[in-house]
Every structure is written in C-alpha cells, then in structure tokens.
Amino acid sequence: MRVGFIGFGEVAQTLASRLRSRGVEVVTSLEGRSPSTIERARTVGVTETSEEDVYSCPVVISAVTPGVALGAARRAGRHVRGIYVDINNISPETVRMASSLIEKGGFVDAAIMGSVRRKGADIRIIASGRDAEEFMKLNRYGLNIEVRGREPGDASAIKMLRSSYTKGVSALLWETLTAAHRLGLEEDVLEMLEYTEGNDFRESAISRLKSSCIHARRRYEEMKEVQDMLAEVIDPVMPTCIIRIFDKLKDVKVSADARLQGCA
Amino acid sequence: MRVGFIGFGEVAQTLASRLRSRGVEVVTSLEGRSPSTIERARTVGVTETSEEDVYSCPVVISAVTPGVALGAARRAGRHVRGIYVDINNISPETVRMASSLIEKGGFVDAAIMGSVRRKGADIRIIASGRDAEEFMKLNRYGLNIEVRGREPGDASAIKMLRSSYTKGVSALLWETLTAAHRLGLEEDVLEMLEYTEGNDFRESAISRLKSSCIHARRRYEEMKEVQDMLAEVIDPVMPTCIIRIFDKLKDVKVSADARLQGCA
Incomplete structure (x- = not known):
C-alpha cells in the first residue's frame, strides 16, 4: 500500500x-x-x-x-x-x-x-x-x-455544524463568566454550572476558554464561514453574536496567570 | 418551628x-x-x-x-x-x-x-x-x-447567570440541529457532538429542546431580564441572539411526534 x-x-x-x-x-x-x-x-x-x-x-x-x-x-x-x-x-x-x-x-x-x-x-x-x-x-x-x-461536503458540513455549536458554547461561557467575575460570583456560578451540567464541566470550560482566547482570530474567521454555510439552509441568528464575541477576544491578552475565564 | x-x-x-x-x-x-x-x-x-x-x-x-x-x-x-x-x-x-x-x-x-x-x-x-x-x-x-x-441579589444573580448560559446552549442546539436537519445530517451531527461532548449529551439535548419549545415565551421574557442584568456589568452580546431564537420558538408548534430538535 x-x-x-x-x-x-x-x-x-x-x-x-x-x-x-x-x-x-x-x-x-x-x-x-x-x-x-x-x-x-x-x-x-x-x-x-x-x-x-x-x-x-x-x-x-x-x-x-x-x-x-x-x-x-x-x-x-x-x-x-x-x-x-x-x-x-x-x-x-x-x-x-x-x-x-x-x-x-x-x-x-x-x-x-x-x-x-x-x-x-x-x-x-x-x-x-x-x-x-x-x-x-x-x-x-x-x-x-x-x-x-x-x-x-457532507462530512465537512457535519464537522462545521459540530464546531459551530462548540464555538457558541465557548462564547457563552466567556460572556457568562466575565459577568460573574465582575460581580465577584465567578466561582459560585461555575460551581452551580458544575452541579447541573455535570462533573467534567469545569475542566472543559477552562480548556475551552483558554483555547478560545489563544485561537480567537482563527475562530472568528471560522465562524464567518459557518455563518455563510448556515445561510444556505436557514436564516442564521447565533453566529452574529458568536462572531462579535470572538472579535472581542482577539484583542484580549492571555496573561500567564490567566484567570478562570481564560483572559481577564 | x-x-x-x-x-x-x-x-x-x-x-x-x-x-x-x-x-x-x-x-x-x-x-x-x-x-x-x-x-x-x-x-x-x-x-x-x-x-x-x-x-x-x-x-x-x-x-x-x-x-x-x-x-x-x-x-x-x-x-x-x-x-x-x-x-x-x-x-x-x-x-x-x-x-x-x-x-x-x-x-x-x-x-x-x-x-x-x-x-x-x-x-x-x-x-x-x-x-x-x-x-x-x-x-x-x-x-x-x-x-x-x-x-x-447575589443568589439571584448566580441563578440568573447560570440559567442564561443554559438558555444560550438551548438556543445554540436548536439552531445547529435545525440546520443539520435541513441538510439531512441531524443524526450525524448529534452523534459527533455526543462523541466530543460526553455520553449524556443526547439525552440532555433532547430534554433542553423540548423544554425550550414548550416554555419559549417564558424563556424569551427571562432572557430580556438577563440582558438587562448583564448590561449593568458588561456590554452584553449573546442575549440579543438568544432572545431572537426564543422569539422564533414562541411560534413553533410542538408536534406530538416532536422531532429530535423538539419542534420541527
């Protein structure tokens, strides 16, 4: 072979x-x-x-x-x-x-x-x-x-749809935990999410946030492609917001002692 | 007592x-x-x-x-x-x-x-x-x-932040699976998400979608409150899109044999 x-x-x-x-x-x-x-x-x-x-x-x-x-x-x-x-x-x-x-x-x-x-x-x-x-x-x-x-195109569509969901989850996490952080309630919100979302929530959330900050520029571009792809089949709503989040994250510096939300 | x-x-x-x-x-x-x-x-x-x-x-x-x-x-x-x-x-x-x-x-x-x-x-x-x-x-x-x-206010803020995250996840799920459904790839996307997101993903996704469709009107109102609350601490992005999704879901009829995405 x-x-x-x-x-x-x-x-x-x-x-x-x-x-x-x-x-x-x-x-x-x-x-x-x-x-x-x-x-x-x-x-x-x-x-x-x-x-x-x-x-x-x-x-x-x-x-x-x-x-x-x-x-x-x-x-x-x-x-x-x-x-x-x-x-x-x-x-x-x-x-x-x-x-x-x-x-x-x-x-x-x-x-x-x-x-x-x-x-x-x-x-x-x-x-x-x-x-x-x-x-x-x-x-x-x-x-x-x-x-x-x-x-x-089907295999790529499956991959793209899956990753558009996970990118959206990252965007949600970032916004939710940033607000919680500002209120001094970050640890509490995270514990409550762990309680209802399952035990591996914290670990996966931290990993997602770090990765979102590090790869924000690429994710931003990828989300634009997702938006175009979705527009062929539905009238997409979520990508607009997700793109705006990754646009913000592009300018966030990931500090060495990166806080929980990955990019404080 | x-x-x-x-x-x-x-x-x-x-x-x-x-x-x-x-x-x-x-x-x-x-x-x-x-x-x-x-x-x-x-x-x-x-x-x-x-x-x-x-x-x-x-x-x-x-x-x-x-x-x-x-x-x-x-x-x-x-x-x-x-x-x-x-x-x-x-x-x-x-x-x-x-x-x-x-x-x-x-x-x-x-x-x-x-x-x-x-x-x-x-x-x-x-x-x-x-x-x-x-x-x-x-x-x-x-x-x-x-x-x-x-x-x-802190306890309510924790609850609200947690629920704004989970409502966002429901909105994402609905949009992702609706697009997948239109492409005939719903089951595939779901299986891939199960693979990367964990074993209880399917069950929780179905339960979230059903509940989102049934309670769309209430969730829509609740998300508006979340948006107001977030606006006091950050410049919120995601709620706009999530609210638009629940606004769509309000008009979706949940059929008796409701499809996977809860409301076909």
Whole structure:
C-alpha cells in the first residue's frame, strides 16, 4: 500500500505515523518546504518524492492550510487517478469546488472529529462522497474512518455544524463568566454550572476558554464561514453574536496567570 | 418551628412537604386562592391561617409568580419581624427592591438551583444576604440551603447567570440541529457532538429542546431580564441572539411526534 500526502503539517504527521507503523509506504514532496516540515516528514519515515509521484498513489491525501486547499486540488486535478481525499478544514461549498477539480480520479470529503492531538482516543475521521468506502480501506492500516452523509461536503458540513455549536458554547461561557467575575460570583456560578451540567464541566470550560482566547482570530474567521454555510439552509441568528464575541477576544491578552475565564 | 408561606405553588409545595415530614408547622393563607392551590396545600397538611398570622412566623417564605413578588414584599413589609425569604424567580435588582420593603424583619435572597422537580437529588437552595445564615437553620428540617455571595441579589444573580448560559446552549442546539436537519445530517451531527461532548449529551439535548419549545415565551421574557442584568456589568452580546431564537420558538408548534430538535 502506498499513500501520498500533499502538505505535511500536524494532521499529515499523525495519519502518516499510523500508516507507517502498519507498514504502509507514505510519500510526499518536500520541494520548497520549511525546515520544520522536512524534519517532521523525516521523523515519521516518509519517502521523499516528486509531486507527480505523490499524485500517482492510489490514495492521495490533501492536508494543507485551508487557504491553499483549492489550489492543491487544482494542481492535482489532472494527475490523480486513484482517490483524492480532501481532509482540509474547509466549508462544504469549497469541498464541492475541490471535488469538481479532480478530473479523472475519485474524490472523498474527509474531516477529523475533535482534535488531532486528542489523547487516549483514536483519531476519528468521517468521510463522505462516492469513494468514501474506498478510503475506508485504510482502516486496515490503523486509521479510524467512517462514512457519514452521502455527497462530498457532507462530512465537512457535519464537522462545521459540530464546531459551530462548540464555538457558541465557548462564547457563552466567556460572556457568562466575565459577568460573574465582575460581580465577584465567578466561582459560585461555575460551581452551580458544575452541579447541573455535570462533573467534567469545569475542566472543559477552562480548556475551552483558554483555547478560545489563544485561537480567537482563527475562530472568528471560522465562524464567518459557518455563518455563510448556515445561510444556505436557514436564516442564521447565533453566529452574529458568536462572531462579535470572538472579535472581542482577539484583542484580549492571555496573561500567564490567566484567570478562570481564560483572559481577564 | 413554624414557617409561613406566601403563595402556594409547586415550589412552596415541595419545600413545605419536606418541612412537614420533619414536624415543622407550615402555615399559609388560602383566602381567595384557586381550588387547585387549596387542594395542594391541604394535601401537604398545611395549616390554613390569616395573612397576618403568616407574617408573624419566624421564617416567612415568599414563593409567588415573579410579577407579584414585589407586591408580596410590600404587603408583608410592615408586618414581618422574623426573616422574609424571597425565593422568587426575579432579577437581582428586583430582589434589592424587595429587600428595601421589609421594614423591620430580616431579608434573605434565595434561589432554587435546577428544577424543583429534579429527581433523585436534593433540591439545592442558595441564599445570600445578612440573614442567610439564619435561613440555613431550616437545614435541620430537611432543606438543603447553602450561603452563596454576600448581598441580597447575589443568589439571584448566580441563578440568573447560570440559567442564561443554559438558555444560550438551548438556543445554540436548536439552531445547529435545525440546520443539520435541513441538510439531512441531524443524526450525524448529534452523534459527533455526543462523541466530543460526553455520553449524556443526547439525552440532555433532547430534554433542553423540548423544554425550550414548550416554555419559549417564558424563556424569551427571562432572557430580556438577563440582558438587562448583564448590561449593568458588561456590554452584553449573546442575549440579543438568544432572545431572537426564543422569539422564533414562541411560534413553533410542538408536534406530538416532536422531532429530535423538539419542534420541527
């Protein structure tokens, strides 16, 4: 088995390590890549090759930054004859555009659920599109892929909807706990939420707030994409407020002794 | 021990039952009350008495509908010499107004956390204000009261902040699952949320959505109060969107075979 990667960031590294540990040959092109990417690929034991050779693999996984995902599909489009798996964090609409660029090969929309760094749990990948079943064959080599939805774009829509909910929860938490903090009632409100929302509430709330502050700019951009996506199916209400919260959070400095609300 | 109740709805019934089972004499005035209230009080074994006699109890608990809470405090204000416990669902500002109406007696701001119908768990009451410790003495008679915050209004603020968070979560859920439903991906999104948010996510989501649809009008009003309250301490963002969602939900009919999102 031979799997080609376009891009070699954290997602590619994680998937490639698993595939390598099951004896799969993983290839990527490192031409013009940063020293850290080259180092990462070599650590995993990836075979360095040409772009054309990557495209010739039966499975080609595109794991690049969202902004260049469409360009990557365009470059690969004429060459790929196996299946092109777009695992990038892009909107369902962009996925469908990428799909239309793969001229002869198959296409799979794939999305990683939760964090790729998720500890103690298998990285769960959901996949949609005609060739998703074909991609699922990599489960023999240590991946954890399941087919969800039907069309390309469905897997990305599921991921986006899930993450729009969790981003909204973070925004709510931040506003609620900021008000509580101003009233000197932060600990009390948190304890009451723990009481009604479950035992792991505090831990997950703190982790969400920290992460929201650190990644506020990215979440802000992502929420705008969510808003556009929702606007195709409903008249969305919540994103306007959530976007405004992340807009505020962009300017909040996370202090070393970050308070409970993550960014005091 | 003798405890007087002003108003005898579900909250009073629950608290009175507990007090009665520990031998406390519970009194209330049933003058001009509805047959169902009279029936409820009699079932619990409450002693029927005059308003003045209720006011003469060392502990007087006001458990009325929010709209008449202030009027109840005004009527009782000149008479109560023990402690007046306002357990009504009112804003911290209204609590402070009620407090100022109790001329000679003590005052306690009390709030029930979670549902009074909460099964398998003790009904948790939080209390604030100078005389909260005095009210806590009823813990000897089967209640579960704890002091939180300092001033009258703090207990209500804690409750309101907690409930503004959970109302926001309901609004988010409704919008997310409605969009997912339109895309035919409702079950998938729900399963992914279950995966990352924990095992009891589905059950609590369904219960929240049903309850949000059924009580949309009340939640809508409550969110407006939350917005006012938050505006005293921060520049609130989320309530605008949450209010708009509950405004939509007011007009949604809950069908007998209500779909997952509670109101299709």
